[in-house]
Amino acid sequence: MKKDIILCGVGGHGILSIATIIGQAALSAGLHIKQAEVHGMSQRGGDVQSNLRLSTEPIWSDIIPLGQADLIISTEPMEALRYVPYLAPDGVVVTSSLPFVNMPGYPEEDKLQAELSRLPHLVQLDIEKKALELGNLRTANTVLLGAAAPYIDIISREQLREAVKLVFASKGNDIIEANLKCL
Amino acid sequence: MDKRLLLGDEAIALGALNAGLSGVYAYPGTPSTEICEFIQKSAPEVRSRWCTNEKTAMEAALGMSYAGKRALVCMKHVGMNVCADAFVNSAITGVNGGLVVLAADDPSMHSSQNEQDSRFYGKFAMVPVFEPSTQQEAYDMVSEAFDLSERLHLPVLFRVVTRLAHSRAAVVVGDSIPRNELSPASDRGWVLLPAIARRQYVSLIDKQPDILKYNESLTAIECQSGVAKVRTGVIACGIGYNYVKESGADVAILKINRYPLPEAAVKSLALRCERILVVEDGQPVVEQDVKAVLGAGSNVRGRLTGDLPRTGELNPDCVAAALGRKQEKAGSVSEIVAPRPPQLCKGCGHRDVYAALNRVVSEYPGARIFGDIGCYTLGALPPFSALASCVDMGASITMAKGAADAGVSPAIAVIGDSTFTHSGMTGLLDAVNDNSDITVVISDNLTTAMTGGQDSAGTSKFEAICVALGVKPEHVRVVVPLPANMEDISNVIREEIEYKGVSVIIPRRECMQTLKRHRK
Numbered sequence: 001m002k003k004d005i006i007l008c009g010v011g012g013h014g015i016l017s018i019a020t021i022i023g024q025a026a027l028s029a030g031l032h033i034k035q036a037e038v039h040g041m042s043q044r045g046g047d048v049q050s051n052l053r054l055s056t057e058p059i060w061s062d063i064i065p066l067g068q069a070d071l072i073i074s075t076e077p078m079e080a081l082r083y084v085p086y087l088a089p090d091g092v093v094v095t096s097s098l099p100f101v102n103m104p105g106y107p108e109e110d111k112l113q114a115e116l117s118r119l120p121h122l123v124q125l126d127i128e129k130k131a132l133e134l135g136n137l138r139t140a141n142t143v144l145l146g147a148a149a150p151y152i153d154i155i156s157r158e159q160l161r162e163a164v165k166l167v168f169a170s171k172g173n174d175i176i177e178a179n180l181k182c183l
Numbered sequence: 184m185d186k187r188l189l190l191g192d193e194a195i196a197l198g199a200l201n202a203g204l205s206g207v208y209a210y211p212g213t214p215s216t217e218i219c220e221f222i223q224k225s226a227p228e229v230r231s232r233w234c235t236n237e238k239t240a241m242e243a244a245l246g247m248s249y250a251g252k253r254a255l256v257c258m259k260h261v262g263m264n265v266c267a268d269a270f271v272n273s274a275i276t277g278v279n280g281g282l283v284v285l286a287a288d289d290p291s292m293h294s295s296q297n298e299q300d301s302r303f304y305g306k307f308a309m310v311p312v313f314e315p316s317t318q319q320e321a322y323d324m325v326s327e328a329f330d331l332s333e334r335l336h337l338p339v340l341f342r343v344v345t346r347l348a349h350s351r352a353a354v355v356v357g358d359s360i361p362r363n364e365l366s367p368a369s370d371r372g373w374v375l376l377p378a379i380a381r382r383q384y385v386s387l388i389d390k391q392p393d394i395l396k397y398n399e400s401l402t403a404i405e406c407q408s409g410v411a412k413v414r415t416g417v418i419a420c421g422i423g424y425n426y427v428k429e430s431g432a433d434v435a436i437l438k439i440n441r442y443p444l445p446e447a448a449v450k451s452l453a454l455r456c457e458r459i460l461v462v463e464d465g466q467p468v469v470e471q472d473v474k475a476v477l478g479a480g481s482n483v484r485g486r487l488t489g490d491l492p493r494t495g496e497l498n499p500d501c502v503a504a505a506l507g508r509k510q511e512k513a514g515s516v517s518e519i520v521a522p523r524p525p526q527l528c529k530g531c532g533h534r535d536v537y538a539a540l541n542r543v544v545s546e547y548p549g550a551r552i553f554g555d556i557g558c559y560t561l562g563a564l565p566p567f568s569a570l571a572s573c574v575d576m577g578a579s580i581t582m583a584k585g586a587a588d589a590g591v592s593p594a595i596a597v598i599g600d601s602t603f604t605h606s607g608m609t610g611l612l613d614a615v616n617d618n619s620d621i622t623v624v625i626s627d628n629l630t631t632a633m634t635g636g637q638d639s640a641g642t643s644k645f646e647a648i649c650v651a652l653g654v655k656p657e658h659v660r661v662v663v664p665l666p667a668n669m670e671d672i673s674n675v676i677r678e679e680i681e682y683k684g685v686s687v688i689i690p691r692r693e694c695m696q697t698l699k700r701h702r703k
Contacts, residue, residue, distance in 0.1 A: 011525060027188050027353060036350040037190075038293065039213055039635075044561065046525030061429040062350040062422070065499040067511030081520045085513040105521035115517045 002055035003154040004064045006083045009075030010100050011048045017167075018073065018145050019050045025155045025163035026054045036062040045102055047079055054154050073148045075141065076100045077124065078107060081115055092121040094148040096140070098128060123147055134181050142182040149183065157183065185356045191347040194318045194354045195285060196221035198325030201359035205252035205280070206230035208240035210605065211634035212259030213294040214348035215287035219257050220637075233631070235640040236576070236605040237262035241269040241284065248273075248282040248338075249373060251366035253329050260288040261295065263304050265576065265606070270338070274308040275375060275383045277336040279368040281329035285341045287348045290465050290496035296556070296573070298494065300465035305340040305442055309387055311394050312340045312442040314421040318352040320440065326360075331397065335390055344464045346496060347422050391443075399445040404452055406435040415506065416456030418449065420469055423462035426502035434460075434506065444472045453477050460505055461485035464497045526561055532692035533559040535664035536626050537567040539672040540595070544569075547680065550593045551586060555579035555607070557599035557633045559626050570597070577606030584610065584619045593680040596623045601631040604641035608648060614685045615653035622679045623687045625649075626664075628694035636697040649687045658686035665692065 005022070007015045019035055026033045036051040051064045069087050074080035074095040087093065095116075099106065107115070116122055125147055131140040142164070149157050161183055168176045189197065196218045199207070206229060209219040223231045230247075234240035237258045244254035256266070263270065263286050270284060286301035305312030313328050315321040321343065328339040372383050406413065413435045419427045420439040427436060437452045439445075453459060461470040461483065470485035477483060484490040490505045491497065503510055527534050536559070544550040554560055554570035555578060563570040572582055579596035587594035598607050603625050614621055625645055631637040641648060649659045658679060662672045672690065679686035693701075 010523065023188055023351060027186075032353070033188065034350060034352050035188075036346055039217075039349055044525035044528065044558065045523075047523040059352075060425040061499040062346050062352075062425065063498055065429065065503065065511065066513035078520055079523075081517050084516060087514065088511070102526065103521065103523050107519040107521065111519050115519055 001154055002053070002057065003071065003152055004069045005052040005054070005071045005073060005152065006049055006064065006069045006086055007052060007073050008047070008049040008079045008083055010079065010102070011044055011046050013075045013100070014141050015048060015050055015075055018141050019052055021145060021160060021163045021167050022052060022054070022152065022155070024166055025159040028162060029155050029159050031056060031154065032059045034059045034062045047082060049083060056154075071148060071151050073144060075144060077112060077116060084119070087119075090120055092123070092151045093119050094123040094144065094151065096127045096144060097124045098126060131182060136178040139179050139182045142179045146183045186353050187356055188351050189318055189322070189354045190217055190349060190351050191318045191321050191343055192217035192287075192349070193221045194322040195325055195341070195343070197354075197356060198322040199255045199283065199329075200226050200229065201357060202281075202326035202329045203253050203360045203362040204229055204255055205362050206244065206247045207255045207257060208234050208244040209257035210234050210237050210240055210262060211631050211637045212262055212287070213634055214289060214345045215257045215259050215285065216634045216637070217348070218285065233637050233640065237266040238269055241266035241273070244282060245269060245273050245276070245278070248278040248280040249368050250280065251368070252280040252363045253282075254280060255283050255285060257285045258287070259295065260286050260299050260301050261297065261575070262286070263301050267304065270304065271308045272375060273338045274310045274387055275380055276373045277383065277386070278332055278338055279336070279366070280363050281332040282338040283325065283328045283332060283341050284338055285343070288342060288344045288465055290344055293345055296575070298465065300468055301340065301342045302442060302465065302468045305342070306468070308340070309391060310337050310340055311335070311397070312342055314342045314440055314442070315347065316422055316424045316438070316440060318347065318350070318354050321347065322354050322356065324440070335393060337387075337390060342421070344422060344496065346464075395443055395445065398441040398443065399447055401441060402437065402439070402445040402448040404435055404437050404448065404455070412455055414457050416452045416459045417506070418452070418459060418461045418469060418473060420461075420463040423464055423497055423502070426497055426499045427462055427506070429499045430503040430506050430508045432503075432506040432508055439469065444469060444476070446476050449473055449476050453481065458482040458484060460490060462491065462497065462502055462505070524564055526564065527558060528695045530695050531558070532628055532664035532690060533562065533626055535666060535669070535672070536597070536624060536690045537562045537569050538666075539664075539669055539676055540597070540624070541567060541569055542669070543673050543676045543680065544595070546677075547593055549591065550595065551591050552595045552597055553579040553583040553586070555596070555598040555602050557602050559597060559599055562597065575606075576602050577610055580607050580614060580621070580623055581610035583621045583623070584614045584617065587619045587621050588617070592620060594621045595680070596621060598623065598625055599632070600625060600627040600629065600641055600645065601639040603645070604639070604648075608652065611649065611654070611685070611687075612652045618684055620683050621685055622676070623685070625687060625689045627689050627691040629691070630694045630697045632694040632696060636694060636700065645689055654685050654687050658682055658684065659689070660687070661689045661691055663692055664690035
């Protein structure tokens with residue numbers, strides 16, 4: 001069994017924190033993992049992505065071949081569309097619904113929604129609103145991870161929760177609890 | 184035995200620490216930065232402060248090797264150009280304590296201005312080159328590289344690419360060995376006077392068969408179907424091997440992790456196949472070598488023949504296509520998806536520098552602004568579109584000088600604080616000695632920001648450095664880049680442009696990223 005995931009969004013929005021939690025959970029679950037990240041120039045408000053591959057079998061390539069991603073998790077709706085060539089025919093897209101406009105030429109809302117609605121399986125949610133409802137805006141990425149969790153069925157939600165405790169261990173109990181609430 | 188999820192860079196760092204490393208010498212550069220950072224964080228007993236540039240790093244590491252201890256030098260690929268003098272000659276002197284030189288190449292130029300292949304430098308200097316395929320091999324091969332370096336008395340060049348350096352995988356970590364005792368070399372081979380250098384060079388040539396023998400001994404051909412003859416043989420170098428395995432193609436594979444190329448193994452592969460595909464990330468180094476080994480009439484395919492793309496990094500898709508594998512049907516990117524280029528952070532001081540420069544420069548139709556390497560290179564993009572050039576570390580000052588010599592006026596250089604100490608100071612001395620009419624802006628954000636906020640070698644020393652190099656003290660001007668100071672900054676720029684000689688303006692305000700971190 002394998003799960004190929006593309007995490008994407010805008011530089012500075014913390015996609016690597018989601019990757020770290022999934023990676024930690026997969027390591028604890030004894031799965032094979034490869035996680036390719038982008039550092040450097042691309043971090044400055046530009047588009048960023050990370051390829052996360054989980055499998056019960058050994059993994060060769062650090063990057064996911066075209067048309068093979070089981071899941072795209074995006075912190076920004078237009079960014080989710082950028083990686084459609086990597087999505088498997090029956091793949092799932094879980095994305096924040098909040099556009100982040102920091103450049104010219106951003107598509108109009110109705111065109112964006114029309115394009116998103118063409119995806120085979122789409123989960124779209126206002127992660128900031130949900131995080132605020134749960135008490136802490138800064139846990140928005142964990143809300144996103146929570147929405148994606150059912151589609152990362154190679155690891156259990158409980159394993160993800162254990163990983164949150166490990167990853168945020170140095171930040172204290174309040175932060176851990178705030179994040180667990182979202183997952 | 185401990186299993187850890189590590190970046191390729193971190194695996195290299197840990198491999199070096201466990202191999203008895205005494206010092207790491209490095210200048211930050213994507214994708215190599217995390218190696219030195221990992222050592223700084225996890226091993227305070229190991230010498231690890233950032234160096235001024237790759238040349239000072241390479242020479243200091245050679246000094247530590249002279250003293251009998253194990254040293255690691257880390258840089259991005261273009262850093263090899265900066266340290267090339269020391270690197271090439273370290274093969275002539277040879278080493279005492281193990282010396283590993285790590286070059287992180289960046290095919291596809293994710294964060295670079297070219298995609299030069301460091302394996303050429305290994306060939307040029309005639310030293311062993313290692314190139315791991317996985318994070319585990321990266322960890323294991325560092326210790327092997329130190330051992331081989333001490334056995335052959337040669338530096339070992341350790342080449343990785345972005346996709347290995349910046350990808351995480353589980354790595355089984357072993358125990359560490361003790362560091363070498365101090366035992367400085369005492370032979371004359373370190374004094375490269377021509378008479379000695381000639382002897383040393385012959386000795387380097389004499390070691391070549393030993394390197395080749397070592398590489399041959401660790402090479403084997405693997406064949407999935409086990410048959411003696413297959414249509415395609417693949418020479419898979421470094422991470423290229425992973426893409427070949429990913430494809431599932433039934434081919435004979437010669438996996439290459441060490442150079443020079445094991446020629447006997449290549450010939451033996453050729454006997455079993457009709458054609459050979461060379462899968463290597465970077466430039467066609469091995470493809471050319473294989474053609475030379477097999478001679479005319481051989482059917483060698485790769486980047487030069489168009490079977491694989493001539494530029495850019497390899498990926499599982501292009502390798503699968505070259506192996507004739509059927510691929511998944513992929514959708515296309517909707518045309519409504521707009522590019523999202525990186526940009527300067529909100530509130531960044533470089534923004535105010537460019538706003539002021541653009542304002543003043545609009546008064547001078549002949550003006551040109553020469554840029555340099557760092558976050559502030561983004562001033563070349565809208566909304567500023569301010570820069571005429573960006574070439575290599577330090578080139579802003581010297582290109583402005585050359586353009587001024589030719590008659591460009593005003594000629595302005597924009598350089599960051601870390602880039603200035605890396606390679607800008609010597610150019611400034613040239614400009615002073617020629618009394619060139621240039622205005623140099625050292626945009627000082629008190630850090631090496633582009634690579635994530637490492638210490639900058641010249642912090643708090645810039646005015647003193649410029650004056651000591653001969654810039655007149657009244658033409659070394661410090662301003663605070665803030666929107667509120669726009670009038671002042673513009674006036675200072677105007678005054679220094681009007682001054683016919685070398686002037687330096689230092690806009691100084693802390694990087695927004697490090698400021699955020701310091702406030703936490």
